[in-house]
Amino acid sequence: MKYEISKEESHLAKNPHHIFNLNVILTHLATSQIILELSGGNYIWFLIIPIISSLVFIYIYKHGQAVAQSQSWFVAANWVLAWRRGRMMLISYGLAIIVIVATNLIGDMSGGMMMNDFSDDDSSSSIISTIGMFFGAVVIFFVMLLNFILTGISVYDAGKGIIDEKITKFLLRGENSNIEIESDELA
Numbered sequence: 636m637k638y639e640i641s642k643e644e645s646h647l648a649k650n651p652h653h654i655f656n657l658n659v660i661l662t663h664l665a666t667s668q669i670i671l672e673l674s675g676g677n678y679i680w681f682l683i684i685p686i687i688s689s690l691v692f693i694y695i696y697k698h699g700q701a702v703a704q705s706q707s708w709f710v711a712a713n714w715v716l717a718w719r720r721g722r723m724m725l726i727s728y729g730l731a732i733i734v735i736v737a738t739n740l741i742g743d744m745s746g747g748m749m750m751n752d753f754s755d756d757d758s759s760s761s762i763i764s765t766i767g768m769f770f771g772a773v774v775i776f777f778v779m780l781l782n783f784i785l786t787g788i789s790v791y792d793a794g795k796g797i798i799d800e801k802i803t804k805f806l807l808r809g810e811n812s813n814i815e816i817e818s819d820e821l822a
Contacts, residue, residue, distance in 0.1 A: 636800040638709050638813035647710045648793035651695055651717035652786045658691040659783050663775075678735075678768055685728040692721030708812035713793050715806045720782045727778035731771035738767020 640648070666684055674680035699714030742748070742761030792798060796816070 636798065637816040638796045638798070639816055640707070640709050640796040640813055644707050644710055644813075645794050645796065647706065648713040649790050651699065651714045652790045652793065654691065654695060655717045655720060655786045656783060656790075658688055659779055659786075662688045662691070663779055685725075685732075689725060689728070692718070692725060695721050703806065708806070708808060709796065709798065712798050712802045712806050713789070716789060716798065716802055717786070719805065720786060723778055724775075724782060727775050731774045734774065735764075735767050735771040738770070739764045742767070 662684055666687065667681070670680045670683060695714065696718045699711065699718050702714050703711040739761075742764035748762045789798075796813075
């Protein structure tokens with residue numbers, strides 16, 4: 636649905652999407668590279684990524700609540716949309732942690748099925764645990780990629796005054812809401 640918005644509203648509506656994508660770029664890409672370099676292969680350090688990212692999503696949620704009280708409906712709706720995508724990322728973190736913990740437990744109980752780590756001290760690790768870590772990372776990667784693309788599209792739409800009308804389920808329109816532009820006027 637397209638809404639009548641001002642230039643300032645257009646700018647403010649893009650902010651939550653920029654914050655979301657900046658979080659993805661800095662936290663998931665840059666921080667993971669730093670952790671790979673510094674952790675020495677200890678994947679427990681990777682818990683830093685969902686912690687930092689979750690803090691950003693909490694900020695998006697809290698700031699979105701404040702925006703809903705003080706700014707236009709369209710701007711608040713974009714904050715809600717960014718929070719909904721952040722919530723999807725939080726769910727993917729939970730699924731990944733469950734997969735990793737479960738496969739680590741199974742790997743520890745299996746006893747065998749070890750693989751050489753090709754390290755100087757000839758250590759080895761569980762194949763099942765390693766596979767679980769990769770599956771957990773794949774879950775996060777695909778959800779992150781999907782949300783990154785959708786959020787990029789939302790930046791464009793926010794500039795044009797467009798947002799999916801399903802957002803009204805999560806942020807009700809009131810008497811002070813932006814005026815809808817009829818579909819005949821779009822052509």
